[in-house]
Amino acid sequence: MSPDNDDYKPFEEWDRPRQAWMLSGDCRGHRQRTLLLEMTTRALFPTVLVFSVYLLLVGHYGPGGGFAAGLVAGLAFVLRYIAGGSEAAVRVRPPVLIGLGLTVALLTALAPTVVGAPVLTTTKLALDVPLLGHFETQTSVFLDVGVYLLIVGVVLDLLRSLGAGIERDMRDAGEPR
């Protein structure tokens, strides 16, 4: 590859991922990079997120639910933070996620009162999706979604304050990492 080539990239950037939802690639000092962990994280991160959604949906019928699913998704972000550093954090602000989760949960709780039922009444939702077949769930899954969002937000908040916040403190104080 020559510098004239349009495809030329400086060595530091040759493995910069193109997808924003994976690791950003803007990593901390090159000495602190662990390539193996980074590569594993790239493969693992989306997989774990999908797994967390699976746990969320299956929660009503098997082990899982919003709390466990949220923790799994949160751990995916923890992994990403450890591999990629604070710059690899997601763009969404944790308080927004937390507030969104709480709002979704509360709205789910209050929604039945609109039709005159007591709060937190749940009912079965069933529909036939073409190709996928019969699909059945409870309205309480929305409450679980709220819990899920909130837990992810709490874990991100933890990363932001205890992870990145302390890291920056140490850098500002000139301490070695």
Added chain:
Amino acid sequence: MLALVAAHLVLAGLLPIVSARSRRAAFAVAAVLPAATLLWALANAGPALAGGVDETTAWSPALGLELSFRLDALGLAMIVLVSGIGAVILAYCTGYFGAGSPYATRSAALLLAFAGSMLGLVLADDLLTLYVFWELTSIASFLLVGQGGERREERRAAVQALLVTVFGGLAMLLGFVLLGETAGTYRISEILADPPRGGAVTAALLLILLGAFTKSAQLPFHPWLPAAMVAPTPVSAYLHAASMVKAGVYLVARLSPAFSDLAVWTVPVLVAGVATMLVGGWRALSATDLKRLLAFGTVSQLGFLMVLFGAGGRVAAMAGIAMLLAHGMFKATLFLTVGAVDHATGTRDVRELSGVGRALPGLAIAAALAAASMAGLPPLIGFVGKEAAFEAFLHGSVENWAVAGGLLLGSVLTVAYSARFLWGAFASKPGRDAGDVHRPGAALTVPIWLCAAAGPVLGIATPIVDTEAASYAGALPGDPGYHLALWHGFGLPLLFSAIALAGGLALHAARARVTPLAGHSPLDAQRAYEKTVAGIGRVAVGVTGRLQVGSLPAYLATILVAFVLLPGVATVLAGAWPTSLPLYHEVIQIPLAIMVVVAALAVTRARRRFTAVLLVGVIGYGVGGLFIVEGAPDLALAQFLVETLSLVAFVFVLRRLPPHFTESRPSRRVRVPKALLGAAAGFAVAVFALVLSAARTGPAATSGEFARLAPEAGATNVISAILVDFRALDTVGEIGVLFVAAAGVASLVLATRYDRRRGGGRVESGQSTPRHEEDVLG
């Protein structure tokens, strides 16, 4: 009704979207909803006056919670103020707030949210519902008075208003619970129909009155209201003249039909009311700021209203309804006038204003109409109310005559400060020129005229007010033949009105001598408030200094000792030991248990923090493994995940801590007590677990029921069904706790370092870079 109240709150949440395009449009949109509410209430006036319109929404039948609303005569009168004046004031705001005003956005949303809360308050037919809306109005008022929180006096005024009203609100909540439990129902209409009696009711009523007095700025809680005048004028006009401060009066009016035969109810109301009327009126005579003048006037009028509604007579109550409407109208007019004068001249100081009446004659006429209603001149609604008020007390016992005398004295002061207001705002004063008067636009003047015109219109339309007042006062004892009217013939009430007018004008004429006199008062309630708050602060510092010694081992020791002593001793004394104790259920439990025990023992030997954290993790995973063996995959999953996450969090924090717990090996004198306490606590937990496992004697009824109901809830996993279906309320509560915990952690670690400042540049108050701030703000 629930839909109307909810619509206010929802629209308030959506208003920022409108504000982003145009702030004026936001206020205009916000004004529509109160106007619609007023129309709805007027359309339902017939059935409301006849007996009341009820609406109940079941909330949680299992707990007996419901949202009950009821529209009746008193509610209708309050809605005229809350929604009618609310719509007018929101319209006025379109002209008042500048296009670039940084607080217009939040003010629009908060004003509408406040209107919704107030609407809920006056419609609530349930004591607890009323309490919720009551506190919502306190919070909205705090946010509106505090504005951006940039100026010290705004913050102090907002905090004072919040502290005083919430203090009263909490007392009131206690009173509500006492009253509701004694009566066996929290429905206000049911309590009114069959009022309970007894010692508990006496205490309840005193507590409820405390709430009413703080909210309605009665003596000695009144200073927060004049202090709250730092808020923008429309906010003062709405919250502190027309609606929120009426909440206390409303509460007294609401409960009076049931309790006005009790001295514990009437005596405090009459004494505080008359005293407040006199002190407020007297202090108004020395105010130089027009808004403070009006604020003291409001305090005075609130005392007057308290007397009328608390007295418990039919005529007094009718006078109360008339004065309630009158006061809302004229005080809103006057406040909005001050806002317009402020806009036009840039000041609202009595000593600086001069010749405004000549420059803005229309405004002066509107204000004069309102002030005349306040002073009680015919043919305005204020006159009708005052006539009825005198009529109500000019009979019978000495106490009645004493109250009438107090009201007369208060009316003299009312006339005097009405005159002082007109003179201060509009008169041409010798030695001062008019200065630059900029003409206010239609958005400012039309709302003023709308409110001002209500005085004569309601005065002429007295029969309508009479129907309304009679419907409310019907439940009270007294002369059933009395009607509100403009002319009752010559008599004592008319004489009293004349005396009030003459005396008030004389007092105003002698203002050169009266004003300095009124400025001095031997007792200063504001100073008393400040001393109280400072004293509480000192006590808190003293207590905290003794309890929070700053040593983590000391805290842990306190917790553990309490744990061992309280539940531990109770367990040993009262617990039943399990009869059959199998050593294990599955063989795999033995190695798991050994692993947990070894790790626990090793933690006590660890000197490096990191080692200790890892070993604690091992214990957690071991317990998770035990969960799996016992057949609880849900619990195990949660345990593993939480354990992993806390391990990560520990490692994050450990980066900032020294690697070892202590520099040197701790002495035996320290280690032995620690080891003993730790062993005792661990032993207590183990005994606890054993005893609890034997606590169930019969078959597990609930488990069977859950298992039977689980398919109905669409669940094959009972644990999950219990969590999100049967115990959903717990889940919602728990995530609320998590939310608070996360906010707490974030503020402790990040937010304390940088003050948040909007508008201006960021202020550094910490020692690090502004990027922490960006973390917090996102």
